[in-house]
Every structure is written in C-alpha cells, then in structure tokens.
Amino acid sequence: TVQSNSLEVINKHFSRLEPFALKEFKLNSTISSLPMRFFAKLNKLELLCLTKCSISNIEDNVFENLANLKYLFLNDNKITDLKQKIFSGLVKLEELNLSRNKITSIEDNSFKELIELKKLNLTRNKIGVVHKATFSGLVSLEELDLASTGIWKIDEEAFVELNKLKKLDINKTELKSIERGMLDGLYNLEHLNICSLFSCQIEGDTFDHMTKLKVLNTNKMNIMNREAFSELKSLKSMRFFTHKMESSDYIS
Helix, strand or coil, X not given: CEECCCHHHHHHHHHCCCCCCCCEEEEECCCCEECCCCCCCCCCCCEEECCCCCCXXXXXXXXXXXXXXXXXECCCCCCCEECCCCCCCCCCCCEEECCCCCCCEECCCCCCCCCCCCEEECCXXXXXXXXXXXXXXXXXXXXXXXXXXXXXXXXXXXXXXCCCCCEEECCCECCCEECCCCCCCXXXXXXXXXXXXXXXXXXXXXXXXXXXXXXXXXEHHHCCCHHHHCCCCCCCEEEEECCCCCHHHCCC
16 A cells, blocks of 8 residues: 555655566555556556545546456546546456546446456446446446436446346436336346436336346336336345435435
8 A cells, every 4th residue: 555645756656666566556645637657567456446546537548557457446536537548458357446436427438448347336426327338348247336326317228238237226316217228138137226216107118128137126106017027037026115315315
C-alpha cells in the first residue's frame, strides 16, 4: 500500500520497482487523475485497488499494460463518465467495481475488451439509460449490479450478449414498465432483483425465456399479469415488496 498525495512521489515509488515483480497494489492517496502510462511498469499486476482516491478523470489506455490484472477496484471515487478506451488491455480482468461514483455516461463498447469479466458492480451511480451496446463484449459476465443507479430506460436487447449472466440486480430503478425484449438473452439467469421506485407494469411474456431462474425479488405493485411468471419452472423463491420506496433512498 502506497500512501501519498503527490503523483510525483507515487511515480518515484514505481521507478524503484523491478519490472514484473508486483502482484498487488493498493493506493491510499488523493490523486484526482490517472495519466497515461501511470502503471506502465506493473505488467504482472493481478490486483489493483484505487478506492477512495478522489479520482475524477481516467485517461484512455491508462491500464493497457496490465494484461494480467484480474481485480480492479475503482469504487468510492468521483468518476463521471466511462469512455470507449478506458479499459483497453484488461483482457484477463475478472472483477470490476465502479460503485459509488458519479457516473452519468457510459460510452457504447466501453467494456468490449473485458471478455473474461465475471463480476461488474455499478451500484449507486446515476446511469439513467442502458443502451443496446452499453454491455457489449461482456460474454463471460456472471454478476451485474445496477441497483440504485436511477435507471429509467433499458433499450431492447441491452442484455442480449450476457447469456452467461446468473445474477442481475436492478433494484431501486425508475422504470415504469418492463417491456418485451428488455431482458432478452438472459437464458442462464438464476437470481433477479427488479424493484422500481414507481408502479411498474410487466408485460406477459417478459420472463418466458428465463427457465433457470430460481430467485425473483420484485414489487408487489409490479404484478399486472399473472401469466408473466407462468414459464418459471425452476423458481424456488419469490418475494414481493409492498413498501413504497422514495426516490431519495437510492442515491447517497
């Protein structure tokens, strides 16, 4: 763990490191920005923790030399947007935590190179809209947490490439309807949390393809059509929340 408030001092730490030596790196510092080639010498790194560093800006390709990185923690920072080349080079990454930032914009294909990613946490951001290509490329993803992200719209086929996904949390959204095609592609989903802050209509065949779903948590007020759950043959647990959540509950 490196403790410092100066990029110059941190870079001096890096300059003394032998190439290929470091496997884990945890930074306890206020650095605001990650410039290009910041981690250029750390190409054997497997875990990188940059939690609570007040990072607001990450330049393109800053992680490109970290081809062996498996775990990246960027939670509790001030990141506002994810650009298309921000995660370039992270071909072995398995877990990415971006929770509790200020993310309002995710460019299409931002995660495209993360072909081994299994767990993605975006909770407590302000994403708003999930576009068709927002999660493009995440063919190995098993867990996706979008709780408390102010989502009010999910494009049709937004999850179509996530056919290995087992757990999806879109709790405390602002969705007013769960439309046909919105959850297409989630054939292996086992656990779904889908509670809206508003009265939310579910179309009749929304869950028909989710034959492996075991756990479903939703609002009682969501039930507009009993046939919506008729094909859930593997379902073991279903919880309906009757309390009304306020919009102030979902962002801290």
